Amino acid sequence: xxxxxxxxxxxxxxxxxxxxxxxxxxxxxxxxxxxxxxxxxxxxxxxxxxxxxxxxxxxxxxxxxxxxxxxxxxxxxxxxxxxxxxxxxxxxxxxxxxxxxxxxxxxxxxxxxxxxxxxxxxxxxxxxxxxxxxxxxxxxxxxxxxxxxxxxxxxxxxxxxxxxxxxxx
Numbered sequence: 001x002x003x004x005x006x007x008x009x010x011x012x013x014x015x016x017x018x019x020x021x022x023x024x025x026x027x028x029x030x031x032x033x034x035x036x037x038x039x040x041x042x043x044x045x046x047x048x049x050x051x052x053x054x055x056x057x058x059x060x061x062x063x064x065x066x067x068x069x070x071x072x073x074x075x076x077x078x079x080x081x082x083x084x085x086x087x088x089x090x091x092x093x094x095x096x097x098x099x100x101x102x103x104x105x106x107x108x109x110x111x112x113x114x115x116x117x118x119x120x121x122x123x124x125x126x127x128x129x130x131x132x133x134x135x136x137x138x139x140x141x142x143x144x145x146x147x148x149x150x151x152x153x154x155x156x157x158x159x160x161x162x163x164x165x166x167x168x169x
Contacts, residue, residue: 001153004039004046004083005099007032008061013075018068020077022061031089032061039083046083096151105156106132106141109149115139115166118157130157139166 008024024032032038033054039046050066068074086097098121106115116134121143128143141147141159150158 001086001097001100003086004041005086005089005097007035007038007082007084007089010077010080010082011060012078013071014062016071017064018070018074019062019064020068020074022063022082024059024061026089029056029059029061032063032084034090035084035088037088038063038065039085040077040080041083049082096153100153101151101157104151104153106130107156107158109158109160114156115159115161134166136166141165 007026008022010020011023012021013019014021022032026032033056035051035054037048037050039048041047049068052064052066054061054063056062065077068077089097091097101118101121104118106118107113108115116132116139118130119133119138120131122129122131122140130141130143130148132139132141141161147159147161147165148157149160152158
């Protein structure tokens with residue numbers, strides 16, 4: 001499991017005093033406002049950036065980082081993906097970080113048949129969609145209790161498939 005998880009990308013500056021706009025990739029942009037620091041990845045490792053203040057405005061997170069005090073310094077961060085230490089992120093009991101699910105085998109809950117590997121989680125509307133790479137190409141599964149019966153980081157994702165869900169196209 002990765003120590004640092006992606007939380008979003010800096011997409012623009014905000015004002016002239018060094019604030020930036022971050023597009024949050026978390027369940028809610030409010031998650032980012034609870035952090036005291038974030039990290040940016042460099043060739044030599046992750047660099048800690050202390051957060052002086054943050055707020056949500058029109059779905060974006062406005063952040064003021066310590067030491068980023070003018071437009072030019074903020075503009076240099078544009079397009080930078082930001083990370084958080086997994087220990088700093090809140091997670092409910094029974095919930096999982098998406099990064100931990102990618103690569104897990106997707107199996108039939110009744111037979112144990114391996115359908116494929118979770119390739120991507122698409123966050124769309126009311127619920128997530130699991131993109132599963134199978135021998136017959138990619139298959140999409142709504143991440144709802146009707147289909148996804150159990151998730152174990154050790155054993156995989158167990159599903160109850162309906163007819164045609166994993167058949168050859």
